[in-house]
Amino acid sequence: MNVASACRRITFLVLIACATIARAQTALQVTQIAPGNYAHRGHDDVATHENGGDIANVGFIVGTRCVAVIDTGGTLAEGRALRAAIRAVTPLPVCYVINTHMHPDHIFGNAAFKDDHPQFVGSVTLAQAEASRADNYMRALNRELGSAAAGSEIVAPTKTIDGTGTLDIGGRTLTLRTWKTAHTNNDLTVYDEKSGTLWTGDLLFVHCIPVIDGSVIGWLDDIARIRQMNPRHVVPGHGPLDPPWTQSLDAEERYLADLARDVRAAIRKGETIGQAVDSIGLGEKDKWLLFDMYHRRNVTAAYAELEWEQ
Amino acid sequence: MGAVVQDWRDIMKTTWSGVRAMTVASLAAAALSPYAAQAAQPDDDPDKVARWIDFREGTFKGRTIDTHGDAVIKLDAPARAADAAVVPIAINAQFPQSPARYIKKLYLFIDENPEPYAGSFEFTPESGLATIETRVRVEDYTFMRAIAETNDGKLYSAVRFVKASGGCSAPADKDEDAAERTAGQVRLQAEGQAVAGKPELAQLMVRHPNRTGMAMNQVTRNYASAYFIRKVSVTYANKPVMTANVNFSISENPNFRFYFVPSGSGELKAFIEDTKNKHWDGAVAVKAQPGSAQTSAMK
Numbered sequence: 001m002n003v004a005s006a007c008r009r010i011t012f013l014v015l016i017a018c019a020t021i022a023r024a025q026t027a028l029q030v031t032q033i034a035p036g037n038y039a040h041r042g043h044d045d046v047a048t049h050e051n052g053g054d055i056a057n058v059g060f061i062v063g064t065r066c067v068a069v070i071d072t073g074g075t076l077a078e079g080r081a082l083r084a085a086i087r088a089v090t091p092l093p094v095c096y097v098i099n100t101h102m103h104p105d106h107i108f109g110n111a112a113f114k115d116d117h118p119q120f121v122g123s124v125t126l127a128q129a130e131a132s133r134a135d136n137y138m139r140a141l142n143r144e145l146g147s148a149a150a151g152s153e154i155v156a157p158t159k160t161i162d163g164t165g166t167l168d169i170g171g172r173t174l175t176l177r178t179w180k181t182a183h184t185n186n187d188l189t190v191y192d193e194k195s196g197t198l199w200t201g202d203l204l205f206v207h208c209i210p211v212i213d214g215s216v217i218g219w220l221d222d223i224a225r226i227r228q229m230n231p232r233h234v235v236p237g238h239g240p241l242d243p244p245w246t247q248s249l250d251a252e253e254r255y256l257a258d259l260a261r262d263v264r265a266a267i268r269k270g271e272t273i274g275q276a277v278d279s280i281g282l283g284e285k286d287k288w289l290l291f292d293m294y295h296r297r298n299v300t301a302a303y304a305e306l307e308w309e310q
Numbered sequence: 311m312g313a314v315v316q317d318w319r320d321i322m323k324t325t326w327s328g329v330r331a332m333t334v335a336s337l338a339a340a341a342l343s344p345y346a347a348q349a350a351q352p353d354d355d356p357d358k359v360a361r362w363i364d365f366r367e368g369t370f371k372g373r374t375i376d377t378h379g380d381a382v383i384k385l386d387a388p389a390r391a392a393d394a395a396v397v398p399i400a401i402n403a404q405f406p407q408s409p410a411r412y413i414k415k416l417y418l419f420i421d422e423n424p425e426p427y428a429g430s431f432e433f434t435p436e437s438g439l440a441t442i443e444t445r446v447r448v449e450d451y452t453f454m455r456a457i458a459e460t461n462d463g464k465l466y467s468a469v470r471f472v473k474a475s476g477g478c479s480a481p482a483d484k485d486e487d488a489a490e491r492t493a494g495q496v497r498l499q500a501e502g503q504a505v506a507g508k509p510e511l512a513q514l515m516v517r518h519p520n521r522t523g524m525a526m527n528q529v530t531r532n533y534a535s536a537y538f539i540r541k542v543s544v545t546y547a548n549k550p551v552m553t554a555n556v557n558f559s560i561s562e563n564p565n566f567r568f569y570f571v572p573s574g575s576g577e578l579k580a581f582i583e584d585t586k587n588k589h590w591d592g593a594v595a596v597k598a599q600p601g602s603a604q605t606s607a608m609k
Contacts, residue, residue: 136476139450143349270501270513272443272567273398274386297392304396304445308495308517308563 027084028058028073033242034195034233036062036172038089040073040082041241044208044289047074047105052148053141054078056105057235059199060086061192065170066095069118070190070199070235072109075141076151079109083116094118096167098176099157100201100237101184102129103213104137110155121167122157123178123186130154161188179203182219183211183237189226196232198245206239206248209255209288212301216260223253255284263302264309273303349451350422352471356453359421369417370465375457379466380404382413385456387470394477396445396561401456401468403440406509407433413440415459420559422452424478424524429556431568437551438509438571445561447477447522478522478558490537493518496592498544498580500572507601509569514544514580514592516565522558539564541583546596547576572598 030038039059047053053074060069060082067086072079086094094116099107101123107130110120130137134154141149167174175191183202190199202211203222212219227249234245259281266276277299285291356362357377366375376382386400401416412435418428433440440458448454451473458466495517504510516539523536542554542564551570570578579593 133476136449140475273396273445274400274443277392277398296388300393300396300398304393304561304563307515307565 026081027088028054028078028081030059030085030089031241033235034192034197037192037195037197037233037235038062038085039235039241040085042073042105042238044238046290046293047141047144049144049146049148052077053105053108053145056103056202056237057239057241058082058106058109059235060094061169061172061174061190061197062090062092063169063172065168066093068096068098068167068169068174068190069094069113070098071100071106071201071237072097072112074105074108074152075145075149076109076111076153077148079112082109083112095169096121096159096174097155098122098167098188098190099126100189100199101187102126102133103184103202104141106201106237107154108141108149108152111151111153114155119159120155120157121159121161121176123188124160124162125178125186126160126188127156129184129186130156179222179225180218181214182222184214187214187222191229191231197235198226198229198231198233199235200226200237202237204234204236204239204245204248205252206236206243207289208238209284209290209294210252210298211294212256212298215305216256216263216298216302217305220253220256220260223249223256251287255281255288258284259298259302260306263299263306267303267307267309273300276303350453350471351451352473354453356455356469356471359453361421361426362419362453362455365419365427370457373463373465375465375467377467377469379458379468382460382466383416383456383458383468385454385468385470387454387472389471389473391448391472391474391477394448394474397448397472397474397477398443398445399454400443401431401441401458403458406439407435407437409435412437412461413458414461416440416442417455417457417459418446418559419455419457420446420448420452420472421454422450423447423559424449424522425557425559427557428559429554432550432553432555434550436546436549436571437569439569441567441569442552442554443567445565446559447561448472448474449478449524450475477561478524490519493584494582494588494590496580496582496590498578498592498594500578500594500596504572504596504598505601506573506598507571510572510596510598511567511569512544512578514542514566514568515563516542516582516590517563518584520558520560520562520564537585539582539584541581542566543581544568544570544578546570546572546578548579551578572596574598 028040030040033039042055042057043051058071058073060067095118097113097118098121161176164177172194177189179187233242262280277296280299384402391397416431431442454472455469497515501511518539521537538558544552552568575597578596581591583589
């Protein structure tokens with residue numbers, strides 16, 4: 001046997017081992033915001049190579065039997081870091097990976113959990129929403145994150161929720177619920193009854209501007225129902241963990257209600273989308289992070305939704 | 311291949327211990343990835359885009375196009391689209407239509423769309439102003455072009471770069487069957503008080519999925535067939551004022567704003583046809599106030 005080649009081979013295996021260990025050690029930073037509920041605070045930004053797509057709040061809930069993951073982050077790498085964070089807390093298996101909706105910052109870490117063979121759980125409309133956008137999401141991910149996106153892929157749900165459903169993770173029952181089309185057409189919330197913690201996904205944005213990729217009217221209806229759930233703790237999809245949620249929900253509702261009101265008025269006056277975009281809601285600029293990135297889109301979406309209303 | 315090269319550079323910057331394993335993984339991902347194509351950039355030369363050159367040669371057969379057509383048309387489109395499925399655009403005529411000099415046709419071309427030629431809009435002296443506003447889907451970073459053909463056969467173009475992505479593959483996501491059932495609701499209206507002899511703004515709205523055929527059905531793994539409004543003909547007092555031959559690059563629930571010149575009273579009528587040969591129409595009576603001599607044709 002060629003000694004040099006054997007040495008290279010061993011070196012190669014050692015390098016792989018080193019890389020694997022190094023990866024296992026970079027765990028996502030998580031906070032226990034309520035007993036058994038661990039959440040990671042994403043960056044208040046759009047996905048970039050620098051932040052590695054880590055822009056959404058993600059996390060997990062630990063039962064006595066197993067772990068349920070709630071959203072997996074913007075890349076395979078983030079999903080792996082989340083998995084490492086779970087391993088630092090508990091050796092219990094991951095039995096559910098729940099996606100609160102189709103957006104890339106919430107789903108692209110799913111692949112990190114494939115070897116755990118969990119049920120991937122989502123709204124009954126999630127799979128269709130993902131499939132129809134898959135090419136575009138992959139293209140945008142690679143463009144915006146470059147090498148940081150390596151290995152990321154869409155992993156479709158294997159268990160779907162239509163209305164409400166429960167998951168038993170041992171000693172805890174999680175109530176999953178789908179909603180009227182709001183942020184998207186496949187929004188899903190997770191409620192941990194034991195601690196009274198509601199994981200809203202992107203039905204609640206805190207400090208970061210809400211983004212409409214569904215329906216402004218549906219969202220306003222959903223907000224009223226979320227308020228009735230009266231949770232003790234809330235993990236929003238974006239923004240500070242466990243905020244004073246009534247105020248946060250009020251702020252979001254006010255933004256969306258004002259938007260709907262002003263867009264309706266613009267339509268009545270015969271204004272174009274362009275005119276509406278240039279004039280509506282400019283006073284909100286200092287109240288929300290990422291206003292410049294998403295507010296115009298929201299006006300456009302609301303206009304297209306509301307122009308056929310009367 | 312530019313993306314692969316970029317991957318390599320990024321890999322070289324990563325820590326030494328991870329180099330080899332990550333390289334293998336990245337190369338495998340790059341080789342498997344169909345998404346590595348380089349996107350168009352704003353500083354590319356708009357005259358050197360192959361799809362545009364093909365179309366230009368096929369449609370205009372070597373005729374000269376004045377690429378500084380600012381005195382004829384201006385194209386308004388957002389540099390960065392707020393929503394790629396609903397990108398509002400306007401092709402603004404820079405002079406009023408007259409029998410002596412008028413724009414007879416506007417062509418709209420979106421380089422990076424699956425079907426780059428979005429369609430054409432035809433006008434007559436009775437249009438008053440050959441301006442069209444609508445909303446389009448934009449699939450990827452792209453040049454967008456409007457080409458005006460005047461009645462003397464000359465061609466003028468205006469070009470804009472638009473950053474947007476996913477407008478064609480994003481489905482409407484409502485119940486598709488329901489969208490098809492409600493298709494064809496039409497609203498046609500004149501905006502404000504019409505004045506005889508003065509170009510009057512009209513708006514035509516059509517309820518229609520205007521499906522691209524690019525969104526995959528997750529259950530059947532099939533792509534729904536494209537289904538869209540292909541022709542819109544608008545007349546005033548039975549004379550054509552705007553005729554659009556368009557495709558799925560126009561957004562869901564197509565919306566068109568255009569002009570016509572009212573005289574006394576007459577009817578504005580729209581005839582709409584989709585790719586399943588279904589057709590609908592809309593009509594609105596327009597009563598114009600007598601015009602004053604000072605009325606300018608320009609807004």
